[in-house]
Amino acid sequence: MLFRSDLDGGNHSWEDGQYGTAVRLQKAYGMAQGDIVNSTGDTGEITLGLWLKLNAHSTYNGIIAVEDPDGGDPACCEFRIMVDPARSPFWDAGHHVDQNLDGVFTFELETWYHYVLVADGVTSKIYIDGELVGEEVEDFPLPTDLADSIVFLGSGEGPGTWTVEDSVMDEMMIWDKALTQDEVVEMMLGGGASAVSYSGKLATTWANVKQQ
Secondary structure (H helix, E strand, C coil): CEEECCCCCCEEEEEECCCCEEEEEECCEEEEECCCCCCHHHHCCEEEEEEEEEEECCCCEEEEEEECCCCCCCCCCCEEEEECCCCCEEEEECCCCCEECCCCCCCCCCCEEEEEEEECCCEEEEEECCEEEEEEECCCCCCCCCCCCEEEECCCCCCCCCCCCEEEEEEEEEECCCCCHHHHHHHHHHHHHHHCCCCCHHHHHHHHHCCC
16 A cells, blocks of 8 residues: 655654554555455445544544546445544445434544444445444445455545545455454454455555555
8 A cells, every 4th residue: 555645744654553553644645556345346245444543633534435436426435434524434335425423423532443334235334343333224236346446545535535634543454245243343353354254455455564
């Protein structure tokens, strides 16, 4: 994953995380492009998850986003998890229909949370610290061709759009299946990529990134 700090005042650095080192993004973002999540087009399922700590927050902050430059109508926001201005979970699960949990859950600053989106084209579910905090009916088949997708960390919609203000992120992973709650908890407790069936490529990339 390539990290970019070319925004005004942008910076990325490494510090202690939940498991080893974590990346701190201050008006900066990471991106990786290629056949990373294409297998979710075969399974019709996806899970996005990571450990997140917000140090500063005032507007929409992108956390993880998957975009297909050649797909969608518009070609935007196939999958993403964000934090909205009220510091609540905000997400898209297969199409650009924004969902949020205002009034249901609020992230506190300078606190670690395990933040997960699970989607299977029928429903989308948000887990925080292993607990289901909200779900929405989607009834929308997930995109099938994601071979040239771009995966963003710390950006919500293209390079530098809804970039995090100041957040620390650790153990980002993407699976080509809708994880069960037990699997989400296992992942949260440190089972990581070895605990559940997953597509593998992005998880491996993240492990390699942390060795820098």
